[in-house]
Amino acid sequence: MDTTLRDGEQTSGVSFLPSEKLQIAKLLLEELRVDRIEVASARVSEGELEGVKKITHWAAEKGYLDCVEVLGFVDTPASVDWLTEAGAKVLNLLTKGSLNHLTHQLKKTPVEHFAAIEKCIHYANEKGISVNVYLEDWSSGMRHSRDYTLELIAFLADQNVKRVMLPDTLGLLKPAEVAEYVGLVSEQFPEVHFDFHAHNDYDLSVANVMEAINHGISGIHTTVNGLGERAGNAPLESVVATLSDFTTVKLNVQENKIYRISKLVEQFSGLHIPSNKPVVGENVFTQTAGIHADGDNKKNLYFNDLLPERFGRTRKYALGKTSGKANILKNLLELGIKLEPEELSKVTQKIIELGDRKERVTTEDLPYIISDVLQNNSIKKDISIEGYHMTHSKGLKPTVQLKLKFKDQFYEAHASGNGQFDSFMLALQKIYKSLNKKLPKLTDFSVSIPPGGKTDAFVETVITWDYGRIIKTKGLDSDQTVAAMMATEKMLNIIEQIDSGNRA
Known part of the structure; x- marks a missing residue:
């Protein structure tokens, strides 16, 4: 007998509307197929009476009244x-x-x-x-x-x-x-x-x-x-x-319906299910350690009888500092992506770096990370941002102190602008002017996060540049400005390769 609608409603702060009670009752009896439900306490309120009437009217029509x-x-x-x-x-x-x-x-x-x-x-x-x-x-x-x-x-x-x-x-x-x-x-x-x-x-x-x-x-x-x-x-x-x-x-209970009704009750009650709650928690069918994913690839060594499919769920492999290549391979398989060993190593390293910063990476993030890694692989890195200090205060202009490595030399510049990225670009222009070099024109700037909005690991910044030809570079970071700076660093290396080719 399930007493969610009676004893469960005695949870502090939980009160189901009559229509919500009816929906839960229908799922409990028709889909989950519990034997009986306890739906209310007598004489509590007019709302309680209305809720019971809705349930008994439906139950009488469906043959569940004795339940x-x-x-x-x-x-x-x-x-x-x-x-x-x-x-x-x-x-x-x-x-x-x-x-x-x-x-x-x-x-x-x-x-x-x-x-x-x-x-x-x-x-x-x-x-x-x-x-x-x-x-x-x-x-x-x-x-x-x-x-x-x-x-x-x-x-x-x-x-x-x-x-x-x-x-x-x-x-x-x-x-x-x-x-x-x-x-x-x-x-x-x-x-x-x-x-x-x-x-x-x-x-x-x-x-x-x-x-x-x-x-x-x-x-x-x-x-x-x-x-x-x-x-x-x-x-x-x-x-x-x-x-x-x-x-x-x-x-009689249909296990594969448990998760569905659990999420509905979570929504109606307003009480969040702890992520580690057995059977219905968000993380209970998620392998985090890479050794577990590796074992699952080798005769399901880390499976037990609580298979997620029993409860209408699927096994997941978390991405983080302990996940390793096996977890990443599981997620890539889900996305239908295959990487070369060197590329896989770099993607793994990027995810470990994010995990070390306690940032959560999801399967939806992987295409962004892969795109960033592949673009990095294709660019010879002669120029790198070695350091920066940014300030942003109310009533004062944002400022950036920038340290740039150009081949084997280091250059520093300081600038104030209309925003942190604008300040960064002004400082970069000072360095490039001292080198008698030109920067391309920025023509488009976009910021996005992976679909679903569940990541806290990073944003992706895509910048389009005009250097006599169109160049598009991407940057990934949890900070929007830093992501833009990473995209700019890629652009600097691309135009250096272009200039080197022209000189040759």
Whole structure:
């Protein structure tokens, strides 16, 4: 049973619109094919009522109405009447599973509470509503008031109840306790269908679900992306993967739809999925180390059973300082590009340099890097920018101090202009004037980033020059001005080759 729309909505700051609830409900039942969904708490608001009505109307038309559940309270007739108005047919009745909650929150005796529960179940059944029962704070009850908790289960076993649901409300259980407590109630009450509802306060929810499954539980509760109060609930994506791979349990859930609904819930909830979150995180199917990509090329040495295709995803190979040639080859293969060994080495070195600066390179960046490397390969480098210092202050003209190496000599110049690149060009003109050399005319200047906008590694600057013939040069850097300077450096070497050829 997935409770994203009820317990998941108790995440701080998360509130789904009625239309959003309907879209999530449709995906959960029709595409993901979970067995049941819990969609709301009774009597919360008019918006909640509207949302449940939308879902039950759709579910009735599609034959899913018995799969739609609503949390209600021991408050006969209020919650049951609310469900009736909403068109729901399944009540998840919240009772007190620990003596501590019963005594200090409800201030009732067990006899009084049991009588009120029985009255609510009877009234719901009269209205054509089936009942499941939550034992709120069941985990604390088993720890500190076990006699009361077992007495409540024994009482419910004689009621017209479909399921008794055991929540670790405070997320306090360790796996050994889950095994003990679930094993105990399953053995004592073999005729009762028990659900387990885990919270993730100690990051043990998936481990606890595993223990519950191994000790006789019949149903489990999850939320998409692990949404829920405090640290959240057992995440659907991790539970499905774990049960599929480590138990003999057969699930109806369609794994290849998990990522799609995960991203939709991320969008509707406004809560970003951590990039390293298992199954649905952005990076969990990305190999970063080059040795891993190399191993994947040699009999998939770094694959495990969590293949990305299971979840509607693809494996990626990150580009950075640790990626190496194997990762780059994987990305080039995706782009249909083949490089010569020397070119591949230079592309690798460029990516390592970017990674050392903690800049992120994507597959979309590769054509830009390759273009830059290939252009560099074709140009004899007699001239290089050896140093620069740029200033840009409000109310003052930008300035550039430039150090240029021309063959074996060094030249310096300082200039102020209308921008940093203009200042750089003015300083360059001073150096070239001292050498009795001319610079070409700049006729076009464009800046772009790779498509998709996901890079933080660089921008590409393309400059068109007129030197009696059209010359187009490119520069790559994370700084737009530096990229333009790199493009200019290429131009200086090209025109030096042209002049040398003319002199010859």
